[in-house]
Amino acid sequence: MKAHVLIAGEAQGEVLALSHPISFWGGVDPRTGDIIDARHPERGKNIAGKILALPGMIGSSSAAAVMLELIHAGKAPAALIMPEPDAILLLGVIVAHEMEWPNCPAFALDKNTQKSLQGKTIHIASDGEIKI
Amino acid sequence: MALHFTKDDEAILAGHKGMGAKMALRIVAETARLMSAPRLIPIASAHIDGALYHGDSGTLFAEKLVEGEAKVAVRSTLNVGALDLMGCSKQRLPPHERDMAKRMMRAYEKMGCEPSWTCSPYQAGHRPALGSDVAWGESNAVVFCNSVLGARTNRYGDFLDIACAIAGRAPDYGLHRTENRRARFVIDVSGLSEQLRRADIFYPVLGTWFGLEMTNDIGVVDGLQGFPNEDNLKAFGAASASSGGVGLFHIAGVTPEAPTVEAALQGQKPEKVIRVTIDMVLGALKRLSNASSEAIDAIAIGSPHLSLDETHALLTLLNGRKVARPFFACTGRHVLRSIEADGTRSKLESLGITIVADTCVVVTPMLPEGGGVLMTNSGKFAHYATGNTGYTVQYGSLKDCVESAVSGHVIRDGGLWQ
Numbered sequence: 373m374k375a376h377v378l379i380a381g382e383a384q385g386e387v388l389a390l391s392h393p394i395s396f397w398g399g400v401d402p403r404t405g406d407i408i409d410a411r412h413p414e415r416g417k418n419i420a421g422k423i424l425a426l427p428g429m430i431g432s433s434s435a436a437a438v439m440l441e442l443i444h445a446g447k448a449p450a451a452l453i454m455p456e457p458d459a460i461l462l463l464g465v466i467v468a469h470e471m472e473w474p475n476c477p478a479f480a481l482d483k484n485t486q487k488s489l490q491g492k493t494i495h496i497a498s499d500g501e502i503k504i
Numbered sequence: 505m506a507l508h509f510t511k512d513d514e515a516i517l518a519g520h521k522g523m524g525a526k527m528a529l530r531i532v533a534e535t536a537r538l539m540s541a542p543r544l545i546p547i548a549s550a551h552i553d554g555a556l557y558h559g560d561s562g563t564l565f566a567e568k569l570v571e572g573e574a575k576v577a578v579r580s581t582l583n584v585g586a587l588d589l590m591g592c593s594k595q596r597l598p599p600h601e602r603d604m605a606k607r608m609m610r611a612y613e614k615m616g617c618e619p620s621w622t623c624s625p626y627q628a629g630h631r632p633a634l635g636s637d638v639a640w641g642e643s644n645a646v647v648f649c650n651s652v653l654g655a656r657t658n659r660y661g662d663f664l665d666i667a668c669a670i671a672g673r674a675p676d677y678g679l680h681r682t683e684n685r686r687a688r689f690v691i692d693v694s695g696l697s698e699q700l701r702r703a704d705i706f707y708p709v710l711g712t713w714f715g716l717e718m719t720n721d722i723g724v725v726d727g728l729q730g731f732p733n734e735d736n737l738k739a740f741g742a743a744s745a746s747s748g749g750v751g752l753f754h755i756a757g758v759t760p761e762a763p764t765v766e767a768a769l770q771g772q773k774p775e776k777v778i779r780v781t782i783d784m785v786l787g788a789l790k791r792l793s794n795a796s797s798e799a800i801d802a803i804a805i806g807s808p809h810l811s812l813d814e815t816h817a818l819l820t821l822l823n824g825r826k827v828a829r830p831f832f833a834c835t836g837r838h839v840l841r842s843i844e845a846d847g848t849r850s851k852l853e854s855l856g857i858t859i860v861a862d863t864c865v866v867v868t869p870m871l872p873e874g875g876g877v878l879m880t881n882s883g884k885f886a887h888y889a890t891g892n893t894g895y896t897v898q899y900g901s902l903k904d905c906v907e908s909a910v911s912g913h914v915i916r917d918g919g920l921w922q
Contacts (some may be wrong), residue, residue, distance in 0.1 A: 378538060398891050402559050410891075430749070433641060433661035434558060440663070441559035457538045460661040466534045467565055467663045470527050 381477025439464025524574025553641030622836025694727030715748030743883025801876030806834030
């Protein structure tokens with residue numbers, strides 16, 4: 373299986389595939405990585421260190437600020453998987469590079485493939501090759 | 505696809521204009537690569553939403569730009585911060601957060617941004633020309649800029665807004681391109697009563713419905729020719745960008761890219777025509793209130809920030825009566841100067857109104873502690889208040905807010921919706 377590389381890097385970890393889109397601002401606690409959106413089905417789960425698969429993004433343009441804050445606090449996911457590039461969320465990662473803070477690689481993968489990976493421990497190589 | 509750089513861009517990337525400018529242009533270029541934009545385009549202005557404190561990392565980023573001697577290359581106004589630097593109102597930020605929020609606001613000012621500190625920059629003299637490319641942040645400012653002014657911007661988020669302002673460039677994709685500004689849906693409201701279409705409260709309610717229906721698609725509204733004023737368009741856009749992700753709307757005979765429905769459709773057939781009924785509007789109205797109690801604990805207006813006309817309307821409706829509950833009227837320095845000069849500020853304050861400048865009640869802790877019921881006439885406050893402040897919401901017109909504030913419990917004029 374191969375994902376399209378959005379932000380290069382290598383990652384290993386357990387996949388947390390969200391069942392619904394999320395707004396990072398108001399949806400994820402930037403200090404802990406906990407999902408706090410009261411209406412989100414995965415509320416209470418923690419995204420830190422997970423390979424976070426997002427079926428879509430909604431809401432505020434402050435998602436980049438939350439993403440940068442998660443990276444700075446050491447609570448970012450090990451990698452992001454999304455159906456298509458989201459300029460707002462990935463800006464948090466782009467700015468982290470400029471700050472010389474840790475990376476959070478990102479890959480594009482369709483929603484159904486994301487779902488099939490839920491709960492599995494995977495390794496994503498820097499060329500996007502996925503091994504379960 | 506390789507991005508094309510001009511000679512100027514290459515000089516910036518080589519560090520000839522300082523490390524801050526280099527960092528900013530690299531951020532813009534990396535975004536362009538991600539979004540498959542073939543080139544960068546020059547921008548005429550920016551409106552920066554990135555100076556609102558969400559955590560220390562944003563302050564450190566802004567200070568790194570300042571350290572690299574970054575300056576904005578185009579006119580750049582600032583959206584709200586987390587503090588009222590004019591001292592009109594008080595925020596309950598703990599010392600560390602207060603310090604970092606203030607450092608952040610100062611860093612953006614040092615980069616040459618105008619200390620406008622308002623989410624209504626378009627009413628503070630920042631009105632880019634029809635057809636010009638700009639980089640604006642803050643969802644209500646974005647939708648107003650695109651729709652009412654006809655300038656072209658994507659929804660610029662934190663960091664990219666200031667990076668574009670410093671670089672003077674933006675990635676060429678999305679709403680910068682004419683073909684992506686075409687309406688795909690027609691929303692016909694001509695079946696609603698004239699009385700309703702003339703009422704201020706109709707616009708945030710219709711905007712809420714529009715945002716839920718469109719998500720981030722583009723629609724042209726037909727049947728409002730001759731009705732909305734600028735404050736109505738401001739309220740419509742803000743509500744549509746809260747309940748949905750609307751970045752551009754058209755209103756036939758009102759907004760500049762829609763002299764007619766056909767023009768907004770760019771000569772193509774609509775994918776769908778929706779005839780709006782009173783029941784659809786009532787559904788959106790109902791959604792804006794989520795409080796079970798009729799007793800209210802506070803009132804907040806001014807999202808987006810109040811215009812001078814709106815502050816005068818508040819004073820007229822109060823008609824010399826004092827409010828019985830804390831009442832926050834959020835606005836910008838551009839209006840503050842005028843209401844200080846004409847005496848409106850002191851009259852409002854003597855009737856118990858708290859004027860809030862530079863910030864607002866849903867982005868920083870300032871509503872009375874303990875939560876309760878907040879009454880508002882703003883579709884945007886109604887959308888964000890519960891998540892951000894813990895207050896539940898009673899929604900009403902400005903007149904309803906004033907009558908309720910004087911009595912302490914909800915008083916609504918329901919006649920309009922019959």
